[in-house]
Amino acid sequence: MIYEVFRQERKGQPFQHAGSLEAANHDFAESYAKEFYGRRGESQALWVVPREAIIEVEDFVDELNRNYHRVDGYSLKDKLRRARERAGSALVARDR
């Protein structure tokens, strides 16, 4: 069986993909992973996951073009310029 190995370098850091290994069962997978990715104390922890247990999601279709929950849905530059212009004239009017 193929296993994917993710390693955490230091406590608190995210686990990152390190590589894969082939092992006959979970016990062998655990011991191979230790030898491959933890022999010199370079890992704080490892996640050893059967490849087939990983659900891969790659397509993200935005059918309704919901830009209101993304930064590109908000273009403030022009509105801000106009608002400043308006405020500027208001300011002049009050000072008079």
Place this chain on the structure above:
Amino acid sequence: MNEQQFLEHVQSGGQVETTDWMPDVYRAKLIKFIEMHGNSELMGVLPEREWILRAPTLQRKLALTAKVQDEVGHSQLIYRVVEDLGKPREQCLDDLISGKAKFHNVFHYPTKTWGDVGVIAWLVDAAAIISQKALLKCSYAPYARIMKKICWEESFHILHGRDVVLTLMNGTDEQSELVQEAVTRWWRPLMQFHGNPIRKDEDPMYVWRIKSQGNEEARQQFLDGYVPQIWELGLTVPDPKLRKNDDGVWEYTEPDWDELRSVVTGHGPRSQDRLDLRRRARESSAWVRSVVLEQAA
């Protein structure tokens, strides 16, 4: 995506994962390149293995054993990458043992003295790490990722090699002579190591961005990094033409490319002995593999 778009993708720094579409020609080039790397790690332990029992101290014996373990570990990781590309490890080993697949030139030569062990770990590993660092940006991402670990471990090997060499150079005249003889023996294979100076835009491995530098670039980097280190110890490099020009480019005697071709096609001084050993080891350890698989089933 078509082949042209894929080429543009990798040439502009894009990377590819195992499950992504890739042109057949790219896949074939990847397998060939990575498989040879795996073979070299596996065959590369044999010249050093010969010295485990003859290492001068317990500390050296342990360090050498650890280096051998590292290199075999690298070959396991690398064959795993080849396997995901479609060629099973068993088939890689079959092709290696039958002489169909190649491994690096430097592993076809004998190790005559403890001086060779130091020079291999220092200079051969230095030459190798230059090639391997150029794979950290490989367009095939799974290979680039395992290369991080491999380069990290290789840096210990260089330290180990320098330590062996410096200890000998601080020893008796006879000991420093061992180092000089080894440098003299290894110089030609080292100069051939990075391959012929093919232009990088004509090198398919560069075109597909499997590696990120040309052969001559790698050799110049090796010379620039290590010739001064060799000279400062009072060692001589056996090439009267070797010098650094004003423009920073190293000049050297043209390496013997026929010798390189002949050695890597299995005609080196130790090619057949080492393949025989690998063949015997595979046969005699077959029962271990079958027991493990049975137990696990």
